[in-house]
Amino acid sequence: MSVNALLEDPDPDTSRHAHTGAWIAAVLRRRIAQGLLTPGSKLSEQALSASLGVSRNTLREAFSTLAGESVVERIPNRGVFVAAPGAEEVREIYRVRRLIEPAAVLWSTPTERELEAMDAIVEHAQQARAAGSVPDMADANQALHQAVVALTGSSSLQLLMERVLAQMRLVFHAMSAAPDFHTHYVQRNIDIVARLRAGRPAGAAEVLRGYLDDAEAELLGHLGAQRTTADPSTN
Template structure:
């Protein structure tokens, strides 16, 4: 905990707190629209409000939180353009990791274990567990690159994805039909068919983006008509 680090605490405390909050968003503990109380968080994390505000500035720059004058700081609710930007990033880094990353036996075994979790979650009808497995699989894909910079970028993207997933609460089957596509991706990697795996992943990302945008458009139309 931050309070145990003493006066010579982490050199980038604001960035560290931002990473803690980002992880909570990625884990579904902080949901879109949630107000982030400076008083409660500074006490819980053992840091000053100024340090917490530094973290909020970092997260606002990543579109993870919204700062509303005279109201406070709230976890963001991503819109259509946010979704497009997420998928611009994902289309650039994930297929590249599939094409040129190091697919070690250990990495493939880890992916197989994630697919097993996803299949079990689908059988149990657990949407949160399917979402967790989905995110773990795509994190593992980017980890093939061996780049800590890309892994850090992907962590931010996946936190934003978690916020987008909340908009799909009315479509509980959203994750279920991507389980098989993830399994197919891993099978192609095991077979050494990197080109097919990358092309399939690109198609997968295009389909997911279109589905999310369609849902957001439909939800916006319903809200406008109510």
Template structure:
């Protein structure tokens, strides 16, 4: 899996713990509704329970976990409002990144690698990997902003996206339908057709929102933008 460029980690212990749990959610290793034991998670991460509680507070603010008095902590179950909020945020961020962002040689190579890996996974029927590569592709689009703040927000959105798909039996065709669209979109970016790419990405995200609402059983009620 192609990752972001390495950087020196200056975050606090609770921030690193939150990032680790967020990454596990994004990778589909923590399922919606699953209970998170303070004792077990703190031991796994090698941190104190007080530090873990700080991490839990961060993830609760991001709507990735639910904390209920006397009932403990569990991974969140996104609902219809979450779907709409996530896609509103993505519609605000991703097309702008494509329109105004910078494509470095390193990012271009990364995106080409992600697209090739997605096509290979699709051909071999590894649909979970297709979904992983789709998330990496959109993460790469946001990296065009060069903003750690925006990229951090995208990490949260991608984790919430993963929870949406884990709420029901995974549809093997959902991300498969976007492999070709991702390749076409990136070709527009590399050809300098930024406005066309941004407009296509907006249509793409609206289509995806409608499909996700249908997939989760909420119906295609989201207004088109």
């Protein structure tokens, strides 16, 4: 299975969803998580209604759901745009991740199939690192952390993580000026999987907690530097 496939809609038979607002929100959320919709992109009601085969009312229902998740924002008289998360959104993302992900690896018992899927993800990440492909490293990172939460077997937690992954992808775009951001987290992902394979969930959880702390600090530092550059009066 490809890394992108791990982020795709597991049920491609759209006819069974009756084109509900919740399903449309899930489709758009996954497109954002895959990097197909970037911060600042305008979401055209006309184009999306036609491509998804849904009414504008259904689409507006989906937009309301995503706006509540801070994934899109409505701008009066201009339309709906993919959001660009700021520092407080980053802090909230990592509050959620610290509670979910270390617990997922600490209290789960991965099957061989789940471990093989993780092995494939980190192998893809290493190949992407060697090729210098930032988008592919980001894809692998998203897929691994989705797989971590899937270890819980909880559909509610996986839905929550799906929302977090969409927000994370938007945050990653802020790091486009720091292409090495993903590079030094590849080895940590490898270490997490290695500890799970060795039957050391506590060690995996410890690595993951440090990983999340460091990633949050790096992202906040970068966002702060961007803000200072954009507004020299803050110096």
